Amino acid sequence: QVQLQESGPGLVKPSQTLSLTCTVSGGSISSGDYYWSWIRQPPGKGLEWIGYIYYSGSTYYNPSLKSRVTISVDTSKNQFSLKLSSVTAADTAVYYCAREAGGRKEDYFDYWGQGTLVTVSS
Amino acid sequence: SSELTQDPAVSVALGQTVRITCQGDSLRSYYASWYQQKPGQAPVLVIYGKNNRPSGIPDRFSGSSSGNTASLTITGAQAEDEADYYCNSRDSSGNHLRVFGGGTKLTVL
Numbered sequence: 001q002v003q004l005q006e007s008g009p010g011l012v013k014p015s016q017t018l019s020l021t022c023t024v025s026g027g028s029i030s031s032g033d034y035y036w037s038w039i040r041q042p043p044g045k046g047l048e049w050i051g052y053i054y055y056s057g058s059t060y061y062n063p064s065l066k067s068r069v070t071i072s073v074d075t076s077k078n079q080f081s082l083k084l085s086s087v088t089a090a091d092t093a094v095y096y097c098a099r100e101a102g103g104r105k106e107d108y109f110d111y112w113g114q115g116t117l118v119t120v121s122s
Numbered sequence: 123s124s125e126l127t128q129d130p131a132v133s134v135a136l137g138q139t140v141r142i143t144c145q146g147d148s149l150r151s152y153y154a155s156w157y158q159q160k161p162g163q164a165p166v167l168v169i170y171g172k173n174n175r176p177s178g179i180p181d182r183f184s185g186s187s188s189g190n191t192a193s194l195t196i197t198g199a200q201a202e203d204e205a206d207y208y209c210n211s212r213d214s215s216g217n218h219l220r221v222f223g224g225g226t227k228l229t230v231l
Contacts, residue, residue: 108155
């Protein structure tokens with residue numbers, strides 16, 4: 001059974017960089033069958049896709065966040081990470097990591113982490 | 123267009139059938155996937171592709187698509203189905219952007 005677990009600071013100061021790591025267990029992140037995504041959800045609001053990384057290191061980011069986002073992968077640790085720079089209160093959210101399967105006409109997030117709340121506050 | 127539109131709230135009587143819809147240009151080219159989210163929990167995939175259910179999802183959940191609209195149908199809604207439901211698909215412009223609908227709050231009466 002694949003499991004994903006987010007980790008990282010729960011409190012970040014404005015203008016600083018938010019850093020989170022997702023550890024994958026029960027499956028290899030190096031499998032070429034999946035993309036590995038970050039998704040966030042502000043309190044009381046809907047889901048927003050941040051971006052994904054492939055095991056090879058290729059990435060795609062949501063254009064709305066592209067200038068501030070970096071997603072990286074460490075296949076030796078079976079982890080992928082998110083960095084979001086210059087954060088403001090608007091970046092306060094529950095951050096989820098998720099595995100994306102499918103391809104061609106269908107993509108879907110079949111496994112999710114439990115989520116971690118990151119609050120941006122001084 | 124990179125938008126997926128959902129009704130904010132829908133209600134259904136216990137045991138009845140309810141359809142939750144998702145509209146967007148991208149749905150003419152890509153299938154939607156559907157997620158159930160209960161308070162304080164991570165989203166759970168309930169439908170993907172043409173009409174596929176992951177293991178463990180009850181068969182009262184089904185999906186369909188026509189034109190620019192994808193639908194999630196719950197046949198015989200149960201109290202435990204009360205949750206937020208989100209659709210997701212690719213952006214219609216052919217790039218790699220994934221887009222979520224705004225979500226539908228389902229109330230089971």
